[in-house]
Amino acid sequence: MKSIQLNPVGAMSQLSQSEVDHLRQSTNSQLYALFRNCCLAVLNSGVEQDNYEAMFAPYENFNVNLVRRERGVKIELINPPPVAFVDGKLIRGVHEHLFAVLRDILHMGAKYHLPDADTLETRVVTDMVFDMLRHANTIHVGGDPNIAVCWGGHSIGESEYRYTKEVGYQMGLREVNICTGCGPGAMKGPMKGATIGHAKQRYKRGRYLGISEPSIIAAEPPNAIVNELVIMPDIEKRLEAFVRIAHTIVIFPGGVGTAEELLYILGIMLHDQNSGHVLPIILTGPKHCEAYFQALDKFIGATLGPEAQQLYEIIVDDPKQVALKVKQNQQLVNDYRRSTGDSYHFNWSLKIDTQFQVPFIPTHENMAALDLHMEQEKSELASNLRKAFSGIVAGNVKADGIKQIREKGPFEINGDSTLMAMMDDLLRSFVTQQRMKLPGSEYKPCYRVVTE
Secondary structure, three states, X not given: OOEEEEOOOHHHOOOOHHHHHHHHHHHHOHHHHHHHHHHHHHHOOOXXXXXXXXXXXXXXXXXXXXXXXXXXXXXXXXOOOHHHEEOOEEOHXXXXXXXXXXXXXXXXXXXXXXXXXXXXXXHHHHHHHHHHHHHOOOOOOOOOOOEEEEEOXXXXXHHHHHHHHHHHHHHHHOOOEEEEOOOOHHHOHHHHHHHHHHHHOOOOOXXXXXXXXXXXXXXXXXXXXXXXXXXXXXXXXXXXXXXXXXXXXXXXXXXXXXXXXXXXXXXXXXXXXXXXXXXXXXXXXXXXHXXXXXXXXXXXXXXXXXXXXXXXXXXXXXHHHHHHHHHHHHHHHHHHHHHHOOOOOOOOOOOOOHHHOOOOOOOHHHHHOOXXXXXXXXXXXXXXXXXXXXXXXXXXXXXXXXXXXXXXXXXXXXXXXHXXXXXXXXXXXXHHOOOOOOOOOOOOOOEEEEEO
16 A cells, blocks of 8 residues: 545544644654654554564655645555555554644644743643643543553563453453553553453443653554553653543553652652642552562662552452452542542642653763762652663663664663662563563663662
8 A cells, every 4th residue: 555645533623724734834843753753653553562663664665744625634644554454444543543643743742842841830831731631632521530540561471461451351340441651561451451341331431541652652552452542742741641640550560661650650749748649559460470569669668768668559469459449549539639629630739840840861971960869858869760760761662762872882870889789689670570671572781780
């Protein structure tokens, strides 16, 4: 198939002529290159591959154009991947996701392409996150406030994947909706399980919300179950979107990306202004993952202290109990937000400091300059540890990170000897358990831990 033109769907189906002209002007920008790559990732939906070069290499002749029409804009695909088609017709979900990319990358990206974006006040950033979610129609006022945000690794074994499906199934039976990072592994399993639970209950409002960001979606295409896709501008706004819309956070076993997410939410919850705030966090996995959670819990206790450990609950090998807790927590969250006057669908009252909002750019210089010492506020330490893990994620799967590692060698992570020893032990356990890359892929560390 050489080319195909697609009619608009969703929020982009009605545009003014000036909006269309503005979008078409964007085709000469760096933003457009990002749009093209994200479209190619979406067209590879369901392909479990975390090597962006291997994924994109066969499609050097792929391109995407915007075609003006009277009431909006069409997308023209040139030499698209055949995996996106069935009997010559584009899969409907892929069609919808392509216009989600258009909405978030070009339309919203141009709106928020600000030269001083890194110096915005915290409320302005939160307003931006809200505006993007609202524009994507993910904030359903009057709908069920029942979103369980599920985090976990893209590189997990079959038994762990089955466990995530069973937890999703049990939550689906209790009419809980699912939000994940939209990729494979622990991001796909809960959604897949929930679809069966929802079907059994004849639940018609099943939501499978995937929140990604450009550098992640290029390496981890959305899984086929996602029926609402949102692409935030960067990892920090992606993480804020997760916690603002969550009613409970369920964390499955994973690697550095999962550790980054856990440190992010713990660092926020440790802020004095969030004392007493109700946002339940559950860590769960099958029996053989008990040692994984013990190691993670030990690391959190040693670095952030018992106060951080009290913010989450660990449930091993009991999907039903996880789902029951999620359902019970839903009522606790609703009661808390009613008492404080906060929104049921977007957690405005949660205090998120600037250090958790400003994008961290993982370069060799920035990674080496991280303040990784125990003598600092726990929230600040969580933020700096989060950035270190974020840099390793970039070196593992993101295009810019992989390029830097190839040209300059591994990132160096510096800090006091005690903290570095604990971090090195945790990272080594991730490598041993094959949590850094998809199973079958050889892993060469993109980092080196250096003690002072």
